[in-house]
Amino acid sequence: MKTGLFIEGGRPLPPVLAAFFNRAGYQLVPLQLAQDTWPFLVKSAAALLLMLPDSSQGMFLLSGQLWHRYLLDEAPECQLLFASYQAVSHPNHLDILELPTAPTNWIAQAFPVGEMKNLPPVEGMDLQEKLHRFFAGHGDDSIVAVLSRIRLVVQMASREQQRMNTPYPEIFQELVAPAQLDKKWAEWRNRWINYYPLFENTPIAVKLHSIARAATQLEDWMMTGGRDEESLVNGTILRILNDIRKELQQIEKQYVVQKLSYPYR
Amino acid sequence: MSSKNYHILIVDDDTEFHQQIRYAFRRQFLFAGAVEEQQLFQLLDGQEHYDLLLLDLVLDDSETKKGLELIPELVRRFPQLPVIVVTADRSIDTVVEAMKRGAKNFLVKDDFDFDYWQQKFTEVIEGSRLRQENQVLRAEVSRRRAQENEAYPFIGESLQIQEIKRILTLVSEEPDITVLLTGETGTGKEVAARYLHAQGARRLRPFQAVNLSAIQDTLLESTLFGHKKGAFTGASRDMEGYFSQANSGILMLDEIGDIDQNIQIKLLRFLETKMIRSVGSDQDVQLDVQVVTATHRNLAAAVAEGRFRADLFQRLKAMVIDLPPLRTRCNDIPLLLRHYFQQDDLDTVLTKTAQEALLNYDWIGNIRELKNAVSYMQLRARIQDKKRIDEYCLPVEITNPGSFQLPPSVHTGDYSGMILSPTSPSGAGRNIDEEHALIDLDRIEKLLIQKNSVKKDVALAIGLENTDNLRYRINKHFEKHPHLFANFPTISQSYRRIVKL
Numbered sequence: 001m002k003t004g005l006f007i008e009g010g011r012p013l014p015p016v017l018a019a020f021f022n023r024a025g026y027q028l029v030p031l032q033l034a035q036d037t038w039p040f041l042v043k044s045a046a047a048l049l050l051m052l053p054d055s056s057q058g059m060f061l062l063s064g065q066l067w068h069r070y071l072l073d074e075a076p077e078c079q080l081l082f083a084s085y086q087a088v089s090h091p092n093h094l095d096i097l098e099l100p101t102a103p104t105n106w107i108a109q110a111f112p113v114g115e116m117k118n119l120p121p122v123e124g125m126d127l128q129e130k131l132h133r134f135f136a137g138h139g140d141d142s143i144v145a146v147l148s149r150i151r152l153v154v155q156m157a158s159r160e161q162q163r164m165n166t167p168y169p170e171i172f173q174e175l176v177a178p179a180q181l182d183k184k185w186a187e188w189r190n191r192w193i194n195y196y197p198l199f200e201n202t203p204i205a206v207k208l209h210s211i212a213r214a215a216t217q218l219e220d221w222m223m224t225g226g227r228d229e230e231s232l233v234n235g236t237i238l239r240i241l242n243d244i245r246k247e248l249q250q251i252e253k254q255y256v257v258q259k260l261s262y263p264y265r
Numbered sequence: 266m267s268s269k270n271y272h273i274l275i276v277d278d279d280t281e282f283h284q285q286i287r288y289a290f291r292r293q294f295l296f297a298g299a300v301e302e303q304q305l306f307q308l309l310d311g312q313e314h315y316d317l318l319l320l321d322l323v324l325d326d327s328e329t330k331k332g333l334e335l336i337p338e339l340v341r342r343f344p345q346l347p348v349i350v351v352t353a354d355r356s357i358d359t360v361v362e363a364m365k366r367g368a369k370n371f372l373v374k375d376d377f378d379f380d381y382w383q384q385k386f387t388e389v390i391e392g393s394r395l396r397q398e399n400q401v402l403r404a405e406v407s408r409r410r411a412q413e414n415e416a417y418p419f420i421g422e423s424l425q426i427q428e429i430k431r432i433l434t435l436v437s438e439e440p441d442i443t444v445l446l447t448g449e450t451g452t453g454k455e456v457a458a459r460y461l462h463a464q465g466a467r468r469l470r471p472f473q474a475v476n477l478s479a480i481q482d483t484l485l486e487s488t489l490f491g492h493k494k495g496a497f498t499g500a501s502r503d504m505e506g507y508f509s510q511a512n513s514g515i516l517m518l519d520e521i522g523d524i525d526q527n528i529q530i531k532l533l534r535f536l537e538t539k540m541i542r543s544v545g546s547d548q549d550v551q552l553d554v555q556v557v558t559a560t561h562r563n564l565a566a567a568v569a570e571g572r573f574r575a576d577l578f579q580r581l582k583a584m585v586i587d588l589p590p591l592r593t594r595c596n597d598i599p600l601l602l603r604h605y606f607q608q609d610d611l612d613t614v615l616t617k618t619a620q621e622a623l624l625n626y627d628w629i630g631n632i633r634e635l636k637n638a639v640s641y642m643q644l645r646a647r648i649q650d651k652k653r654i655d656e657y658c659l660p661v662e663i664t665n666p667g668s669f670q671l672p673p674s675v676h677t678g679d680y681s682g683m684i685l686s687p688t689s690p691s692g693a694g695r696n697i698d699e700e701h702a703l704i705d706l707d708r709i710e711k712l713l714i715q716k717n718s719v720k721k722d723v724a725l726a727i728g729l730e731n732t733d734n735l736r737y738r739i740n741k742h743f744e745k746h747p748h749l750f751a752n753f754p755t756i757s758q759s760y761r762r763i764v765k766l
Binding site: 136142144145148149151152153155157159160164174178179222245 | 281282283285288289292353354374375377378379
């Protein structure tokens with residue numbers, strides 16, 4: 001019996017679907033993205049089944065593009081399968097209301113990720129597109145733009161203090177206070193809170209959780225407008241911001257195409 | 266210039282960014298700022314000079330990349346002001362578009378790194394300054410080249426010269442053909458080479474002319490092809506040769522018939538491969554040089570005598586242009602005289618008798634001899650306080666053709682027809698030794714002029730074995746009669762280590 005992983009996407013797996021895969025010789029196992037081992041499970045699995053669309057925060061989301069991108073890099077032989085209640089014609093898509101009569105044959109005709117030309121046109125909000133806007137330089141959706149402005153100020157302030165020995169009161173008055181870090185941080189946090197739960201069932205969920213944890217550590221310093229000199233002196237603030245940036249860069253590099261690669265600099 | 270003096274104009278709708286950049290780089294640069302297009306152009310049209318423009322792409326709430334549209338206008342109106350795009354957008358399309366439109370660099374705000382940005386600002390500013398200086402220098406080179414070409418005008422309206430000019434113009438359209446200019450000494454071979462240069466595809470490129478006979482044999486290879494430091498005693502640094510200096514342009518090798526076999530081989534190699542190897546180097550260098558050679562010798566005869574390589578001769582004679590002696594195109598003589606006298610009406614500077622004498626003279630030294638004769642005559646006229654040059658101001662070989670011997674006047678102490686003597690034009694009061702020195706020096710002076718300052722040829726012409734003997738003779742004269750040398754500028758120049766006036 002082969003192992004097939006599945007992501008419920010906010011809805012339980014219909015028993016009829018589990019039975020379908022059983023008949024095709026697949027045992028379906030839920031993929032727990034909160035566990036560190038999930039990347040290894042994906043690599044050894046014969047198929048990954050996505051229940052589409054994901055239902056989260058009252059929205060219908062499509063994580064197919066992001067999983068497709070991930071599997072292309074990490075497990076191109078794996079079959080990326082989709083199941084929905086929509087009548088969509090695609091070799092890798094199952095209409096739950098009208099399952100094929102010959103499961104083995106259906107599995108056999110489905111493409112592995114490496115050979116998929118397109119994804120089934122299931123209706124919903126494409127998370128790949130949402131991620132693009134997440135990284136876009138300008139615009140209300142951009143998470144990165146706001147964080148970038150905050151990091152710029154912290155980086156300049158740290159350099160002033162550590163390399164130029166400029167007294168912090170002066171740095172605060174000339175650079176940090178005018179930047180209104182508390183307002184920027186609040187803006188960033190609001191956007192972040194709205195954004196990152198959308199990616200709960202995607203391969204970037206773990207990285208986003210890691211960023212969320214790091215952001216918590218910045219909360220106090222940011223909300224006091226950067227008054228605490230000590231956190232800046234010991235480099236904690238800049239280090240955390242750099243960690244967040246690094247995680248974001250990794251996501252951007254893997255999932256957001258048509259961007260300058262970082263080594264370009 | 267310290268970077269502190271560089272003035273940077275920031276254009277960004279984010280005023281916080283202005284303030285942050287100003288603060289971060291306050292020790293390194295001076296700043297001014299604009300938040301939108303109109304303000305930007307007001308500043309640029311004002312009195313202030315800016316060394317660099319930092320341009321954000323999104324300049325208003327519309328989210329359109331207005332900055333991209335501004336770049337071509339900025340480049341067109343302010344070509345000396347380099348633009349660096351500083352933006353949050355890192356998409357490849359945007360970067361490519363900005364650079365295509367004329368931005369010098371592209372910095373992403375999210376990648377802010379103080380040292381890197383400072384380095385880029387300075388690099389772009391200094392790179393731009395270098396380009397501007399380069400443009401100024403190129404303009405200066407062009408101006409000087411034009412002046413140089415004016416200084417070497419190809420004068421002549423005779424049929425021969427018209428035909429040669431036509432051929433040179435046609436040849437100039439073939440920037441890779443090797444040209445051999447032949448003709449007697451002084452017929453204007455370098456002038457013809459410069460004419461070729463001025464007409465052709467390489468006219469904005471260097472022109473180098475080198476008289477191969479004037480360079481010691483032992484130094485010729487390194488002079489032409491360059492040398493590496495330590496290649497020989499005294500080679501204290503790497504040195505470019507004439508070939509490298511003429512890269513992309515024209516190199517004129519005058520007196521090609523005088524080079525030894527070793528140089529002939531190297532020249533042949535260059536003509537066939539376009540590669541040179543400097544002395545002491547183990548690497549070949551590819552060059553793009555059009556070679557124009559010139560000689561007054563009969564190269565075919567030199568080949569027959571085994572003094573010149575037949576294969577090199579075959580290569581050189583791809584295009585042979587023979588410059589006619591002046592005596593075969595007498596109708597050009599008045600033109601040349603007008604040019605050298607800088608006077609359209611020759612009657613105002615020359616008497617009829619003098620003009621006739623000049624027209625009837627053979628001009629063995631050709632145009633060079635004519636040019637020197639003009640200088641001589643002008644000086645003579647000034648010394649004799651004459652408004653117009655008459656037959657008494659002419660060099661003796663013109664008034665008395667065929668004479669290089671002592672004229673009868675010498676015996677009476679009158680050297681007025683041969684040499685200039687500011688102290689004693691009549692020559693009165695000289696002893697016989699001084700008179701002999703004077704005659705000898707006059708002959709050497711004339712020969713140096715005729716032989717294009719090739720001492721070897723002068724020595725041979727006066728029956729000396731080698732140039733050492735000639736130098737010895739000059740030295741002797743200078744020891745005894747140093748005052749005579751003021752009248753012999755060519756000797757003084759050629760033997761400036763001996764003749765210290």
